[in-house]
Amino acid sequence: MKRRLEEELIRWKNELKNRKPLLINGARQVGKTWLLKEFARNHYSNSVHVNLDLNQRVSAFFENSREPEYLIKMLEAEYQQRIEPKKTLLIIDEIQSSERALLSLKYFCEDAPHYHVAAAGSLLGVAVNREKYSFPVGKVHTLKLFPLDFEEYLWANGQEFLANEIRQAFHGLKPLPEGLHLSAIDSYRKYLAIGGMPSCINAFCAGTSLNEIPETQGEIVNNYLADMAKYSSASDAVKIRACYNSLATQLGKDNHKFQYKVVQKGGTSTIFGAAIEWLVLAGIALKCQRTEQGAQPITSNLDLSSFKLYMGDIGLLCMKAGVRLTDVVIGVPHHFQGALAENYVAQQLMATGHELFYWTSDNTAEVDFLVQTQNGVSAIEVKSATNTRSHSLRIFSDKFKPERTIRLSLKPFGSGGNITAVPLYATFCL
8 A cells, every 4th residue: 555655754864964753643533653654664773663552561761761762772782683773673552652752762862863763643732732741843744644545545446557647647637538537436436335445455356346345434433432432522522513414414514614503502613612623633634724815824714713624534434424435426416515525635635735614705706715826826626526617716817817617527638718627636736
């Protein structure tokens, strides 16, 4: 299973000056541990894997001292392996379980940069938000890992040729041959049902029936629910679960704006604001903020009271919404297809490093996503099928003259007027 983030890891390893300990953050079960182990297998002589959630004795090492040389000696004795500078990758897993282990990265940076240390945390954003945690600001190289995007899904399924053809077609804005176009749509629809969680993709690649994939997805959701209880108070956990369980209902409405009253009658930001922040920090939900303007910088014109909340993985949304997988895979129209397409695009944009924003104008027009780059703002409208009327996109374009206006749908690549047509399966190219 090839992950694009490995290229960043190689650059980190080859950094000759000012290399800091590596810290990979991301939701649970997106593949952080596997990625680090595979990276170590391919680029180091050996590795030592420390799981702080499972080995309390090792956690005590970090409690006893923050000195890197002491920690190295104790870990060598514990795992009966030499930890050699430049040759060994020391992997500290579930680092959010130990405040002292997180703080130790600062001292590895300052006092022992010759050791290659990589840490991973599945709920790091939540942990460091608690009062007792001190984050080693400026002393770590932080990367974020998301579920596999559609291109990585194609790689995992042995469809590298199709992924390359999609990229070439995107850069040339030339439609794929009809056969490849239909094959890409078929793979896109399967991805909606399976999602980007490695365990689900592995199960499907190993021959598991699509109808059995929700069982694997359900196990992931149960682990999320367990984390909500473990990493929050009992009263907060109830609110977090309520917000999480409302996401499919929220997205199933015509107006996808998050509404507190859907979570609970009389619900307000005062009651549920912290719960939503927990979900976002945990990587379980993706927040898309409303902006009132279409010019740079987008963040200077945000309406902080209005936002959409997407599921962190499209397959988990499919499972939580109870959509018939045969309808999704075959392409039978259903009431949730617009929400699935929009959530899919949100996930792809986040995986490629974009923040999420959307624009509305007096409830008469809405652009699903705005993307800001150094060259300006691009407007993106999402259509779940081949119906591609773009009234809102034209209004936005006339008013703000964006760098690019992009319409995502099931139609092939093309352009008309000032709108660039991109198939949904090529969203990762953005």
